[in-house]
Amino acid sequence: xxxxxxxxxxxxxxxxxxxxxxxxxxxxxTLFSLNEVASLIxxxxxxxxxxREIVNDKVCAEFDVDPEIAFADAERLxxxxxxxxxxxxxxxPAGPSPVEAERGL
Amino acid sequence: xxxxAAVDAQAAxxxxxxxxxxxxxDDRDFLRMVQDRYAGFLSSETHAGIDLRLDLTAxxxxxxxxxxxxxxxxxRWSAERGDFRLDWDSETxxxxxxxxxxxxxxxGVLRILHTxxxxxxxxxxxxxxxxxxxxxxxxxxxxxxxxxxxxxxxxPADATLLTDEISYVRRDAxxxxxxxxxxxxxxxKIGENVSAPIAAVYHLVQAPENRVALMTSADAxxxxxxxxxxxxxxxELVKLVFQSVCDLVGRVPVYRLEFVPNRTVWDLVL
Numbered sequence: 407x408x409x410x411x412x413x414x415x416x417x418x419x420x421x422x423x424x425x426x427x428x429x430x431x432x433x434x435x436t437l438f439s440l441n442e443v444a445s446l447i448x449x450x451x452x453x454x455x456x457x458r459e460i461v462n463d464k465v466c467a468e469f470d471v472d473p474e475i476a477f478a479d480a481e482r483l484x485x486x487x488x489x490x491x492x493x494x495x496x497x498x499p500a501g502p503s504p505v506e507a508e509r510g511l
Numbered sequence: 512x513x514x515x516a517a518v519d520a521q522a523a524x525x526x527x528x529x530x531x532x533x534x535x536x537d538d539r540d541f542l543r544m545v546q547d548r549y550a551g552f553l554s555s556e557t558h559a560g561i562d563l564r565l566d567l568t569a570x571x572x573x574x575x576x577x578x579x580x581x582x583x584x585x586x587r588w589s590a591e592r593g594d595f596r597l598d599w600d601s602e603t604x605x606x607x608x609x610x611x612x613x614x615x616x617x618x619g620v621l622r623i624l625h626t627x628x629x630x631x632x633x634x635x636x637x638x639x640x641x642x643x644x645x646x647x648x649x650x651x652x653x654x655x656x657x658x659x660x661x662x663x664x665x666x667p668a669d670a671t672l673l674t675d676e677i678s679y680v681r682r683d684a685x686x687x688x689x690x691x692x693x694x695x696x697x698x699x700k701i702g703e704n705v706s707a708p709i710a711a712v713y714h715l716v717q718a719p720e721n722r723v724a725l726m727t728s729a730d731a732x733x734x735x736x737x738x739x740x741x742x743x744x745x746x747e748l749v750k751l752v753f754q755s756v757c758d759l760v761g762r763v764p765v766y767r768l769e770f771v772p773n774r775t776v777w778d779l780v781l
Contacts, residue, residue, distance in 0.1 A: 419750035421757040423728035430736070430753045432746035437733060 412460075412484050413453030413494045420448070429492055438492065443469060443476075444483055451493060453500030457484060525621065526554040528679045528690040528706075530628055532621065533559035534608075538567050541612045548614040551704045552693050561604045561624065563597075570611040581623060581742040590623045590742065592616075597623065622677065622694065623742050630748040633755050634681030636740040639712075641673040641689045641702075642666050648689035648707040649780055650678050651768070652738040653715035660696050661772045662715065674702040677740065680709070680759065687759050709763050711781045718769035723779040731765035732756055 414420070420429040427445035429438040440448055443465060450460040461477045469476075487493040523545050524533045531554050536542050546553060574580075574591035581590045586602040595616040599606030606624075610616040626636055639652035640659040644667065651662050663675035673679075673689055676696030681688055687709045691702035714726065714734045726734070735756050741749070770776040 417746055419753040421732070421754070423732060423757065423760070426729040428729050428732055428757075430749065432749040432753075433744075435736075435741070435749055437736060439729065439733075 409497050410457040410481070410484070411453055411455070411496045411499050412447075412451040412457055412488075413496070413500050414448065414451050415492055415494055418492050422449075431491060433491065436490075438487075438490070443471075443479075447480055447483060448487075448493075451484075453494070453496070456499075457481070523549070524554040524556050524559050525549045525552050525693075526556070526704075527552055527621070527625060527692055528629070528634070528681055530561070530625065530632075531556050531559035532561040532563060532624060534563045534565055534617070536565040536567065538565075538612065541565070541567060544612070544614050545617065548617075549693050551701065559604075561599075561628070562606070563599070563620070563624075564605075564607045565617070566607060566609045567612050568609055570613075573609055573611075579619070579623065579742050581627075581744070583743065583745055588627060588743075590620070592619055595620055599624065599627075601627065618694065622740065625679070626740055626742055627748065629679075629681060630741075630743075630751045630755075632681060633751075633758070634679070635752050635755055637678045637680055637735070638676070638738040638740065639678035640675045640696075641678040641691075641709075643671040643673055643689070643691075643703075643705060643707045644669060646707055647710035647781075648673065650680070650689055650709055650712045651715050652678070652712065652735065654738070656717075657715040658717050658770065658772065659715065662770070662776065665772070665774050665777060667774075667777055671703050671705060672700065673705070673707075675700070680755075682755065682758065685762075687763055709759075712759070712763055712765045713768040713780070714765065716767060716769045717772065719771065720769070721771060721776050721779055722769040723766050726765045726767050728757075728760050731760045735760070735765070 417432045427440040450464050461480050465476050466473050488495045522535045524531050576591045579592045588599045590597040595610035597608050597620050639650050640663045641650045660675045673691040677694035679690040679692045688706045689709050690706040691704045693701040695701050
């Protein structure tokens with residue numbers, strides 16, 4: 407999974423509650439809970455930052471983990487979240503939203 | 512809140528949680544049944560944001576849906592159960608109900624309408640008993656059989672019952688209020704039409720001894736969401752309800768209350 411970009415689906419609602427990120431799918435009301443590492447990846451899922459960069463700059467900076475192991479774990483996690491419709495995966499960074507494009511941003 | 516009987520011969524305004532719903536029917540006998548059923552929740556207001564025309568049918572099946580089924584096409588909502596069908600436009604506030612002359616069918620319609628309206632007004636309905644004491648409300652939620660009716664029955668004499676079945680929770684500025692509802696459970700006693708700021712919320716669990724413990728925010732949200740009444744499969748409303756539940760948990764303490772069914776449990780309530 408090279409040049410993988412991740413974005414939070416617009417069909418979810420999420421809230422950080424203590425050390426957990428609680429996510430609800432708005433399509434079927436299913437609840438999910440992410441631990442601290444997964445929450446960090448979730449919060450960094452802006453559609454513009456490569457997953458590799460998120461792992462190196464955020465996860466490895468905050469937690470004492472081997473970068474390759476962390477990246478493999480992150481790939482598995484985002485794959486599972488994407489399967490459940492919570493994350494969107496692309497090979498290209500997300501373009502500006504229609505509103506931003508209209509404003510010339 | 513005042514308890515004023517509606518005087519309009521063809522309509523009754525049923526005001527629950529400060530949201531008036533006006534129901535029209537040509538059948539005066541049924542209108543009287545409605546006025547009796549919702550006595551204490553009738554308002555003399557002439558204007559309501561929601562108007563429902565009731566078309567009464569002969570007793571029998573209205574819809575093949577056994578469970579409530581709610582669907583929407585942007586602003587047009589429909590809801591059906593075996594005993595009623597509701598069509599409602601959320602933009603104009605007008606709707607039509609087909610049902611037989613049974614006030615309990617109207618109960619189902621009102622619960623669904625309030626869940627739809629409340630979601631956009633920072634509120635929700637909860638499978639919970641609520642009781643007001645010394646100007647503060649205490650909400651007790653849990654699955655069927657957890658003890659909602661029991662804890663209501665055990666409440667001290669100076670407590671006012673808001674409901675033993677369906678609690679009406681709504682944000683007002685920076686606080687959450689619990690309102691009385693006419694939706695009753697096994698106690699078969701409708702709540703008082705009053706409201707109070709929620710002081711605490713309790714997740715009821717019957718156990719061999721009394722014990723109370725503060726829940727983590729995440730556990731409280733998970734438990735509460737299991738008890739929220741929500742019928743619509745609408746992504747925007749689901750998100751709004753989720754945010755309201757999280758917001759409530761951020762403002763009001765939520766406890767796990769293990770209890771034996773006797774009056775001593777009330778010693779643990781704030």
